[in-house]
Amino acid sequence: MTEVVLERLVLVSPYIGQAKWASAALKEQIGLGLSAPGRAISNRRARVIWAGQRSWLVAAEVKLEGLAAVTDQSDAWASLRIEGAGVEDVLARLVPIDLRASTFKGGHTARTMLAHMNVAITRVGAQAFEVMAMRSMAGTLVHDLQAAAAQVTARG
Amino acid sequence: MRITCPNCGERDRREFYYQGDAVALARPASDAGPQAWDDYLHNRENPAGDTQDLWFHEAGCGAWIVVSRNTVTHAIDSTTLAATVKR
Numbered sequence: 387m388t389e390v391v392l393e394r395l396v397l398v399s400p401y402i403g404q405a406k407w408a409s410a411a412l413k414e415q416i417g418l419g420l421s422a423p424g425r426a427i428s429n430r431r432a433r434v435i436w437a438g439q440r441s442w443l444v445a446a447e448v449k450l451e452g453l454a455a456v457t458d459q460s461d462a463w464a465s466l467r468i469e470g471a472g473v474e475d476v477l478a479r480l481v482p483i484d485l486r487a488s489t490f491k492g493g494h495t496a497r498t499m500l501a502h503m504n505v506a507i508t509r510v511g512a513q514a515f516e517v518m519a520m521r522s523m524a525g526t527l528v529h530d531l532q533a534a535a536a537q538v539t540a541r542g
Numbered sequence: 543m544r545i546t547c548p549n550c551g552e553r554d555r556r557e558f559y560y561q562g563d564a565v566a567l568a569r570p571a572s573d574a575g576p577q578a579w580d581d582y583l584h585n586r587e588n589p590a591g592d593t594q595d596l597w598f599h600e601a602g603c604g605a606w607i608v609v610s611r612n613t614v615t616h617a618i619d620s621t622t623l624a625a626t627v628k629r
């Protein structure tokens with residue numbers, strides 16, 4: 387488990403009827419448009435993570451005046467990367483959706499729950515996920531993942 | 543119980559908050575009169591059969607969803623984003 391430091395993170399919520407233009411403007415600025423629901427995309431400069439109904443988390447500096455509401459959330463989220471052979475079994479103890487590679491592939495992202503926390507989960511590798519939670523929940527997130535990992539290990 | 547969110551797919555009931563009858567989407571005009579407003583705010587049917595209600599995908603994408611379901615069989619016929627119903 388390692389912390390993922392997102393220096394700049396904004397929530398982009400396009401105004402009604404402006405999603406297409408907001409996406410085009412983003413594409414020009416950071417090389418990525420708005421991703422489809424349930425998808426996360428990235429390049430060397432930036433990341434775009436679908437974050438729910440009409441909203442995307444964008445790890446980059448963006449300017450979208452007149453096209454979208456942009457809220458600075460840099461300090462609002464804690465993000466960690468969890469990886470290893472048993473990672474799907476560990477997450478299966480805490481998350482109510484199917485995260486196995488057959489249904490949740492690379493670049494897939496979901497807003498769901500981990501224990502009782504609202505989280506955003508993205509598959510970032512064959513045995514790796516990124517989990518984002520509210521910053522105030524960071525300690526609980528690490529604790530719950532460690533406890534679940536210990537239980538999986540104990541089963542052998 | 544599982545509900546299919548139009549954004550997220552089939553999800554466990556625990557991710558959703560139940561609001562109540564989808565009549566909330568049909569707000570009367572401000573001059574519609576006390577009876578219309580009384581019905582809108584307070585009076586609800588209690589159907590044995592088909593009903594439409596609003597669920598909030600609270601621990602998911604944050605969308606309001608209109609769920610058409612049957613209170614007798616518990617079958618869910620359809621789910622639609624409230625945002626598309628209203629516009």
Ligand SMILES: [Zn+2]
Pocket residue numbers: 547548549550551599602603604605
């Ligand atoms: Zn949803």
